[in-house]
Amino acid sequence: MTQALLDGAYEKPLWASFLSLLARETGADFVVLLCQPPGWKQDDCLQLVSGDMRVEDSNELYRRYFVDRNPTASELMQEGRAYSLEELIALDRGEHEAFYADLVTTHRVTDLRQMRVREAGGVDARLTIVSLSRSFDVQTDRLLCALAPVLRSVLRNYIVLERERFTASLAEEAIRRLQFGWIALDAGGGIVDSDPVGEMLLRESGVVGRTPRGRLTIADRAAERTLLATIRTMASQLEASPKAVSLSSDPWFDMLLVPAPHRLLGPIGKPVIVAYVHGDSWGTADRCEQLMDLFRLTRSEARLALEICRGRSIAEAACQLDLQVETVRGYSKRIFAKTGARGQTDLVRILMGSVLALTPDGRIGAPRPASR
Incomplete structure (x- = not known):
């Protein structure tokens, strides 16, 4: 059971095996694990249930009786101790008498045990087992008390893991919106691995792709020949310098080739080159619209600003836009x-x-004045 509690943070649903084992070991009709950060109401918290009970039913009961505050009994509970139904009623001192009466008469609860722990950051976990037909014995109390320190450690690790996941999800979303990814390549241009953005660009960009045999392919055949030659040259050098390659200007798509860091990527294959790819899923016209929205530029000014951002000089931009240098x-x-x-x-x-x-998925601003 301890092992199931330790492994539960990686299960889907969370802690399903542990809750099921605990119900079977104690003879409970259902088991509830509630994780409640400070200031959160129960129906906003993580609630996990094993047995014939719906989370929404529990929340409805909570909203009916505890809408203004949490149960007094929970605030007075000593950490790591298993409390019986009678003890919780006594701690409550009649403040939520109607709730406990409803629990016994309407919901037919014969007995329950509830044990609370709190991790260092202030998050409470309440583990509750409920029986509709029998009373729990002292062995059940001892089991819940023995699980308390493990549950506290598991709760702390889970919170750290969730914070890391949340932070990573924000970073991944920013990277996704910036359209940066990587593709690991072998010496012949074969694709060894890629991150989600790199995979999406291979599948959807129309600039880079994958052959049926898994080799990198470029829409511009001349650019493909140059790229593959560059990869072969870099693969033959012990300390090759990074190489930047532009593959498309509309939509913009560029690539940075660097020697593969084997200490990081070695277990997934034998890449010799990592291609960091950057693709803009919007064309020039779309980006110009965004620049016009964001900075109130005219269309001609937006087109020029975009060319400058793509590394062109004033003279090069004038040629690209078919304008006089002085006009530009x-x-x-x-x-x-x-x-x-x-x-x-x-x-x-x-x-x-x-x-x-960061806005490949939509327009930015409010209506703008007419521009030319």
């Missing part, structure tokens, strides 16, 4: 004024540091 210089001055940038480098910092980089 005039646009750039208005862009700097509207964004507060002091030059091209500062403009890239401002634009790429804005929420523009």
